[in-house]
Amino acid sequence: MRGYDFFSELVDAGIVEDRDEVPRELAEETWRRIGNDVLAYMDEVHIGFRPPGRPIWAERKFGPANARR
DSSP states (O other): OTTOOOHHHHHHTTSOSOGGGOOHHHHHHHHHHHHHHHHHHHHHHTTTSOOOOSSOHHHHHHOOTTOOO
């Protein structure tokens, strides 16, 4: 699942019409809201396994989840 962005699910949910045109503002707002939960989940899921490389995409694009702009 590494590298999967879930943007197609936004289309299925009716949030956006085109998975390739997800608004940056929506992505950043979501990262700020749930980013720490995402990172904690990733840590939990990978106990005993090699974790994904960091920083993940959202960290590279938007910075730490708890940082406000």
